[in-house]
Amino acid sequence: MFSGLTASLYDAVMAAAGLFCQQLPDRSPHLFGLQSPLCWRCSGITLGAPALLFYLLRWRALPSLKTSFLLALMLPLDVIGAILGLWPGSNAVRFITGALWGFFGTSAAFTIIARTLWRTSSGQRSAEVDAQ
Incomplete structure (x- = not known):
């Protein structure tokens, strides 16, 4: 049973x-x-995203958007290169690029969301000040 x-x-x-x-x-x-x-690859992503949480708890800041974007690009570049036959895919590379995507892709998404929310809230505040 x-x-x-x-x-x-x-x-x-x-x-x-x-x-x-x-x-x-x-x-x-x-x-x-x-x-x-x-x-x-998905295992790497699944481990990379929570690793960002530990990074945030330790450093209390996100990596820069430029760094996050560049390192997150390793995953799509690996996929495209493998599809085009430029190099054979390996599970180790899949795991590493997945972890980079999980960590830095999540970081980039958080940074973009935070900046968007900051602009939105700043715009609302300035509109309220202009109305007074």
């Missing part, structure tokens, strides 16, 4: 992760003979 429940839980997790991850067996980590619900 427990193995049936475990198998059902594993199938449910695989199905949920399959909504946003290709889960190709040759591009996914395997542990104890079972394929991970996330491929190497």
Whole structure:
């Protein structure tokens, strides 16, 4: 009975992760003979984003937008290069570019959102001052 429940839980997790991850067996980590619900790239993204949280707790600042943008670009460049046949893809590179995307892509998104909210709130404040 427990193995049936475990198998059902594993199938449910695989199905949920399959909504946003290709889960190709040759591009996914395997542990104890079972394929991970996330491929190497998605595993990197999943670890990179929380790593940003630890960075924020330690340094209390986001990396610069320029640095974040440039390092986050490694993932799409790797994908495009592999599609065009410029280099063979490897799981280690997929994991690293995923982690860079998770960390620096999230940082860039937070920076852009914060700047947009700051401009919006600053604009509202200046409009209120002009109205008085």
